[in-house]
Amino acid sequence: MSTEPSQKSESSGPGPGRVLVTGGASGLGAAVVEAVLKAGGTPVVLDRDISSVSGVKAFEVDVADRVAVELTVREAAESLGGLDAVVTAAGIDRCGKLADVAAGEWEKVIGVNLFGTVSVVRAALPYLVASHGRVVTVASTLGKRAVADATAYCASKFGVVGFSHALAAETGGEIGVTTMIPGGMKTRFFDDRTEQYKPQDDLRLNDPGNVAQAILFVLSQPAGCEVREMLICHEEEGSWP
Numbered sequence: 152m153s154t155e156p157s158q159k160s161e162s163s164g165p166g167p168g169r170v171l172v173t174g175g176a177s178g179l180g181a182a183v184v185e186a187v188l189k190a191g192g193t194p195v196v197l198d199r200d201i202s203s204v205s206g207v208k209a210f211e212v213d214v215a216d217r218v219a220v221e222l223t224v225r226e227a228a229e230s231l232g233g234l235d236a237v238v239t240a241a242g243i244d245r246c247g248k249l250a251d252v253a254a255g256e257w258e259k260v261i262g263v264n265l266f267g268t269v270s271v272v273r274a275a276l277p278y279l280v281a282s283h284g285r286v287v288t289v290a291s292t293l294g295k296r297a298v299a300d301a302t303a304y305c306a307s308k309f310g311v312v313g314f315s316h317a318l319a320a321e322t323g324g325e326i327g328v329t330t331m332i333p334g335g336m337k338t339r340f341f342d343d344r345t346e347q348y349k350p351q352d353d354l355r356l357n358d359p360g361n362v363a364q365a366i367l368f369v370l371s372q373p374a375g376c377e378v379r380e381m382l383i384c385h386e387e388e389g390s391w392p
Contacts, residue, residue, distance in 0.1 A: 166187070166190035166191035166192040166371075167190055167191075167192035167235065167236055167367060167370040167371065168192055168193065168235030168236065168282070168284075169192070169193045169195070169228075169231040169232070169233060169234050169235045169236070170183070170187045170192050170193065170194045170195070170234075170235065170236040170238060170370070171194075171195050171197065171224065171227055171234055171236070171237045171238070171271075171275060172184050172187070172194055172195070172196055172197070172238045172240060173197045173198070173214055173237075173238070173239050173240055173267065173268075173271055174198055174214075174239075174240040174241030174242060175194065175195075175196030175197065175198055175204070175209070175240065176196055176198035176200055176201055176202075176203050176204050176209070177198075177203070178240070178336070178359060179289065179333070179336060179359045179362055179363065180196070180238070180240035180241065181359075182359040182360045182362065182363035183238050183240060183363045183366055184196060184207060185363070186360070186363040186364060186366070186367050187367070188206075188207070190367055190371075192235075193207075193231060194207050194208075195207065195208040195209070195210070195231060196208070196209040196210065197209075197210050197223060197224070197227065197241070197271070198210075198211065198212075198241070199211065199212070199213050199214075208227065208230055210223045210227050213263075214241050214267030214268075214270065214271055215259065215262035215263045215266060215267050217266070217270045220267070220270040220271055220274055221270070221273075221274045224274035224275050225274065228275065228278045233278050233281060233282055234275055234278040234279055234282060234284055235279075235282050235284045235285070236279075236284050236286070236287065236370050237271060237272060237275045237279065237284075237285075237286050237287070238287045238289070238366055239267070239268045239271055239272065239286075239287070239288050239289055239311075240289045241263060241264075241267055242263060242264050242289065242291075242307075243259065243260055243263045243264065244260060244301070244303070244304045245257060245259070245260050245303050245304075246300050246301060246304075247300055248299075249302045252302075256303075257302070257303045258303075260303035260304055260306075260307050261303060261306060261307050261310070263307075264307035264308065264310075264311065265306075265307045265310040265314070268288055268311055268314065269314060272286055272288070272318065276326070279326045280322075280325050280326055283325070283326065283374070284326055284327070285326060285327035285328070285329065285369070285370055285377075286315075286318070286326060286327065286328045287329045287331050287366050287369055287370070288311050288314070288315040288328070288329070288330055288331065289331050289333065290308045290311040290312045290315070290330050290331065290332045291304070291308040291311075291332060291333065291334075292332060292333070292335075292382065292384060292388065292390040293305050293308050293390060294308030294309050294310075294312040294332060295312070295332060295382070295391070296391065296392070297309075311330070312330055312332070315328055315329075315330040315380075316330065316379075316380075319377075327369075327372070327377040328377070328379070329369045329377065329378050329379060329380065329381065330379070331362070331365065331366060331380075331381055332380065332381065332383070333357065333362045333382075333383050334356075334357055334382075334383070334384025334385055334388035334390055334391055335355065335356045335357065335384070335385070335388065335389075335390065336356055336357050336358070336359045337353060337356040337357070337358055337359065354387075355385050355388065355389060357383070357384055357385040357388070361383065362383055365381055365383045369381065
């Protein structure tokens with residue numbers, strides 16, 4: 152297929168159109184994929200492990216690998232004839248005091264959460280400009296409020312917030328940019344943590360499907376109207392305000 156970005160066409164379908172979702176094999180990303188499908192859109196997944204993905208196009212890639220991301224985003228976009236939206240839901244964490252978290256692991260969090268977000272958006276930008284599409288970056292309430300033993304995660308998510316705000320200012324009138332700021336969610340994100348860093352009460356975690364619906368709301372705004380930032384959390388969220 153041509154390497155030139157394609158304009159949005161009727162073939163992209165109703166609803167949110169062609170939506171690239173990073174981290175789309177699990178957690179919030181999988182909830183977004185499901186929501187896009189139900190809304191009549193066409194999702195495409197980018198994830199390190201796509202073995203659990205079925206029924207949609209999926210591409211295996213580590214978003215921390217910029218060169219691989221550039222190639223994979225191009226391949227994914229061209230497989231759909233373009234892109235109408237990107238949702239950057241891929242994310243990892245490494246908890247612990249700064250002195251106790253290995254430097255390589257600390258930097259991996261920045262590589263996935265911040266650099267991965269930037270690389271995906273950069274690679275998708277020509278397609279989004281062509282369709283006047285939208286980017287939804289996924290930050291965190293810990294991109295607004297810092298806590299102990301989370302220097303890597305907070306640094307990455309504060310970075311996502313800053314990047315997204317600057318990108319919105321830079322691309323106004325060309326694409327839409329929304330910073331989505333979710334609180335804790337009922338996903339497997341916490342599974343590999345030691346007990347001291349796991350939520351003590353799952354009842355205070357939001358359903359990722361709720362956040363996915365908020366993302367669809369963002370993508371459904373009429374031309375000329377953009378939701379620049381949205382914070383969404385369980386009513387008893389502990390990490391906000």
